[in-house]
Amino acid sequence: MEKLDHIDLAILKTLQENGRISNADLADRIGLSASSCSRRLDILEKSGVISGYHARVSHKALDYKMIVIVHISLSGQFAKTLAEFEAAVKRVPNVLVCYLMSGEYDYILRIACKDLEDYERIHRDWLSALPHVVKINSSFALREIIDRPNLAASLGS
Known part of the structure; x- marks a missing residue:
């Protein structure tokens, strides 16, 4: 994986604020097309930058x-x-x-x-x-x- 750019960081920040956001809403919020956003997400997941999606339960x-x-x-x-x-x-x-x-x-x-x-x-x-x-x-x-x-x-x- 190449170095993360400002778009990757914006995607990560948005997902951490709302891990259930739809790809369309994420793309809109970041200013990308849905297909471009989906490709970036796929790269972030396959490279291990995104290691999973989890519900955070209060102990x-x-x-x-x-x-x-x-x-x-x-x-x-x-x-x-x-x-x-x-x-x-x-x-x-x-x-x-x-x-x-x-x-x-x-x-x-x-x-x-x-x-x-x-x-x-x-x-x-x-x-x-x-x-x-x-x-x-x-x-x-x-x-x-x-x-x-x-x-x-x-x-x-």
Whole structure:
């Protein structure tokens, strides 16, 4: 994929504001013909710039009122150790995000929980059982200030 131009960025920004917009309305809003807009969308999708279309569901609406940021240290950073941890953490149902990190901790997780007791259960039943974990440090989010799901919406502003 070549570098994104201002039209591609406008398409991405518009789709992030309204992922259900019709191709005709998107083309009209961007100032393209419907066929040109459709071709650009196809390129953005096939190149992986657009990785999917998703409904963004509030975790609070599902009674998950707590977000916990968990820092994890492993016994080492050998390829096998990392692969085993990553395979196991993908099975933890409450993990929203997992990052391999540089620095003091090996991984950072973002976990949705119903309450403190729910996190205690997740910690006991899932996190403590993950392979190669030697340290778990948990921080509880007090308030969400910003949750920007996509970067392109803020580009070109």
